[in-house]
Amino acid sequence: MAPPRHTPRLPPLNALRAFEAAARHLSLTKAAEELGVTQAAVSHQVKALEEDLGTPLFRRLTRALALTDTGALLAPELAQAFARIAAAAQRAREREAKGTLTISLLYTFALRLVPRLGAFASRHPEIVLRLDNSKHMIDFDREPHDAAIRYTADANAPGLHAVKLFDDALTPLCAPAIAKKIRKPADLFQFEMPDDQDVWDDWKVWLDEAGLDAAPRRRATVYDSTRLAVEAAMEGLGLALGAPYLFESQIASGRLVQPLELIVPAGKAYWFVCRKSDADRPTLKAFLDWLLEETAPQRAAFARIGKGKRRR
DSSP: OOOOOOOOOOOOHHHHHHHHHHHHHTOHHHHHHHHTSOHHHHHHHHHHHHHHHTSOOEEEOSSOEEEOHHHHHHHHHHHHHHHHHHHHHHHHHHHHHHTEEEEEEOHHHHHHHGGGHHHHHHHOTTOEEEEEEOOSOOOTTTSOOSEEEEEESOOOOTTEEEEEEEEEEEEEEBOHHHHTTOSSGGGGGGSOOBOOHHHHHHHHHHHHHTTOOOOOOBOOOOOSSHHHHHHHHHTTSSOEEEOGGGOHHHHHHTSSBOOSOOOEEEEEEEEEEEEGGGTTOHHHHHHHHHHHHHTHHHHHHHHHHHTTOOOO
């Protein structure tokens, strides 16, 4: 087993800030004026940093300061670090002031969300949404996203604030012409089921609940999202597997049919995820509150399944 990694201990931030200012001005007096403290306070912080590092950072001349080799090595690194911190803080201020939210979300979820965005804009005209369609797990420390909508069994992780929007469920979906050929679960085997592990894992959840132990898997088109699979199914290109409450309009139009009554919990859900430190941001709270209102029907639909009231 590899030894645990330890984060190097940082010297006191005030001491670093005092040294950086003094090194930039080569003057304790000017550094004190910039920082709004006394010259004695700057001198004290610099000496504390030298003691912490175990080496002098300045050569104190009669009327001036000069950097030692160690001081000359440290000063530009600190200047860059403080500049990055200042720039990040300014971006955060501007982002919150402008009320812009950048949200990463999945294709299937995005297509459901877009028709409802008018209602959100009417309620919160001060908030501008930027929607980014992506599937990869967002690294909030490296990517400019405020939040993400993700599909997983559990989105909770250290440093993250995760709220479940609604659980997913599985049942076969297809075009009317194909539905006419399906009277019982075993009738599904006459149609292609993609030989893709992720897709097959979902099919196996449903087939196990239907009492079917195996199914012939064949090479078939694999779709990147449930929505694409449903679009293909409506064109008569085999079967899709998904939650009927995500495709009410397609089913109501008659283009999509749920041929069998069995609906099974998928074991996964759609989650709202952001940094834990951002959870109380007014703009994010407003967006999450609206999302929870919009997804209430899906939670209610799943509750009927999750409590054992599965339609067969």
